[in-house]
Amino acid sequence: MVDKRKPEKEYVVVRHRPGYRVRRTLILLVFSVSAAAVGYAVGVDQGGAHFSSMAATNEVLEDELDSLEDQYTEARQQVVNLERGRLIDKQALNRARTTIVELETQIASLKSDLTFYQNIMAPSETSKGLQVDSFSLAKDPQPGAYDFKMTLTQVGNNKSYIEGVVAVNVIGLRDEEKEVIALRDLSKDIQDLGVKFRFRYFQDVAGLLVLPENFEPREVQVVARAKGQKSSQAERTFDWDDLTEN
Template sequence: MAVVKGSQQERLVIRQYRPWERFRRNLYLLLFIAAIGVGGYFGGVYDSMSSISDLTAERDSLQGSLQDAERTITTLTQRVGVLEKGGEVDRKATEGIRQTVKELKAQISTLEEEVAFYKGIMAPSADDKGLRISKIDLQPLETKGRYRYSIMLTQVADNSSYISGLAAVNFVGLQTTEKVILPLRDMDSSVTDLGVKFRFRYFQEVSGEIQLPDNFTPEQVQVVLQSTGSKAQRVEQTIDWPQAGEAS
């Protein structure tokens, strides 16, 4: 073909037509992202199951120690009954072992609660899923009218992603003769909003200390959880204020 001098020539590039190339690249990318997500989820499950296994083993060990201690108590009790003078040393030893048994039982009870807690998260019942208030605890402190509060929030079964929202805590009671509802920020100086923000995947503890106002007699504690996002949930729970000597 004749070329006109001074005219601009266009270059023709021939490429192989591969209509499935882009589709395969996108498919591989999606499979890679999915593999990372599945790996992260099962990694979290593995960590939780390892914690359950360790706590169960420690509980079993403490139960063995408890049985040995109870056998020792039985032996010492028999010795005390046989000895004419009673043996002050034996009595002190028996009392020490009784105290040890009491402490071991308390540790076993705590471990059993922790095992049940982790099992409840990883293997819940069919109706017990989603955002939950697992525990509301109030413990009196040495200062009059001062308490430590602890609220355990959990995301049961559906814990493949983080959940966030606001936890509102209210105290219902009588102030002089009038029934009132006081928010947490009126009793906990570290809280400035109407609620406490939360964000977690498996569980989160909301805790602090409160000082009851003068002339206020508490009757109930109300906790309201409101999560955000496409699967927003609202969870409410009310408990009676624990009486003296009780743990909620």
């Protein structure tokens, strides 16, 4: 039986004179990464991340991903050549390795973005409509303070806007007693119990929250309610330790 499996990529050792050619390649790679990032940023609306064409955005990201993967393979070949060559330009080698790390980061980010958009455009039957997509926390230098970011999405039918309010509560213990604190009472960035939203594809809500003394957070509860013709409710609970483990 003939083995029809696709052969793995092979790196060919080529006698290479480092210098101008390597630097030129690295400069092109850096500009490509920058162009991909700028292209992505231009597609995002600052007020609510409104895209004129999700399908076009998805296609552009796929093209950028293919291009970056080709550049990543080329950069890996440059490293092989530099490491095996008789005359090794250490500075060029370090630049090549740094570029590879940047490309790996960019590729991972693009893959994550693609998954996010594809889930909005082609959802499963059980995940249509208003969704609480994510909630993240990042430690702030201020004691007991965290930068938070929440993302709401409208999955499936994006032809019209969806609007409503979303409430966030931090659940924990104080003096061994359960306590529920509204995000409004923890963050100066949030003025109401229910944060208003209006979007077609997705919307981010971000800010800084500060925990009170002697309070031990355990969970973050997010409840979003849409009104009007698209009346619905989405709810998710996030474990505090999972949100802060990194």
